[in-house]
Amino acid sequence: MPSFIKSLAVAAAVSSLGLGATQAQDALPDLAGRTIVAVTENAYVPLNFADPATGEGIGLEYDLFNEIAKRLNAKVDWQLSSWDVMIQAVRDGQFEVGMDGITINDERRSQVDFSDSYLTSQQLMLVRADETRFTDAATFAADASFLVGAQAGTTNFYVAVYNVLDGDEANPRIKLFDTFGTSVAALQAGDVDTVLMDQTSADGYIGANPGAFKVIGEPLGTEDFGFIFTPGSDLVAPVNAALAQIKADGTMEKLQQKWFYEYNAAQ
Template identity: 65%
Template structure:
């Protein structure tokens, strides 16, 4: 999340780089010989990773994709949860082998952790309540001093709100901070704030899961690539990239895009 989320799955440049599943071990891929990979996420970024309210299970696009990567590499995944604000540092220190949460690939982060190749591309948009009529884009939002934006501190959503929607002042009182992205969306629904910025991945998930409750307004603000993060020098980067390349090429990522961004219904 620091600087990580962008929208419109329509154009949602789901550069979810895609491939026809080969469940048999592929000799072209490294064999991790049953190795256990400790993977971490926040479990609060629908539809990439979240707790299904009906089953209580941790599910989502990233779970499916990384489980498939591990399967093809002959590895097992030991899933863990942590907060976004501690994730990058925890992975950097080796507390977890790999982290994911729609994390934007950025040069400053590359100084702390190693990234996989990009698995998805997205853009930022403004999420609003379904009946919102007071503004239709960033310009009209900025012009009304009574309007508030909700954001998670240190995320792409926060910085885009500061520098592309408001005035560049990170202390602007029109920004209300929340501990998680999910809490900011609850605040939007309750009317405590008037917009929350989200990438296409999450925005699409919320609009689809809660028909009429949320909608998207305005134009995309920027473009970002998401990647898995690893401890610097991790020997997992090359194997994961090799498997990811295969998933992109054989249609597997496209299959998971269909499952989570088109077919999935939160309250099914």
């Protein structure tokens, strides 16, 4: 498995394609103090979650979108929503922008507008640290007693269905949970045997729970994360312009360092 540092380097290169340095450094739009209503779930370490000490929402997505708003002369009104209604709520205009490690794909593009990618990650199998009964997707799939925890409608769910199991979305080996965090808690408790997640989240849980988890097998695919907007939103272009600048001037690299390395090391 390639190192996470290499993965981040590739992600940065991929997400910067087509953005020249001159374009990225152009003056940004001024939103004149506008308040942007943003929504997340607070259940996706280290992208968005509640600080155990204060209950305050923290994570890479918070820092990144706050920085975008600052550069656009805007403010952020942070709201919370469960994953299962988030895309619909943004599509209907209840919130202006949503984020929750949301994979950019054609099905979702038919419902909402997406920003450019801000992170590229891979799907991996997270298991308990003492797991020895299976070593990859094939050996997991071969034993019908092994269970995978997932959140319905997520990339993790669909990869479990189509890349690990038999393509049956009603397969009883998939145990559904209301939030991503509860699926990981079920894994730790022994109620399921693996949870699929991207590299960023896997590193977050491993760092926050030393000795509890590990990753096995080869990556099961890659995904690009983007912010979602109400269709036709006038925020897409300004956000993309600020995001390009943030990538070009090294701020994105600093945020990745903070949440993928320093945060893990502090746990």
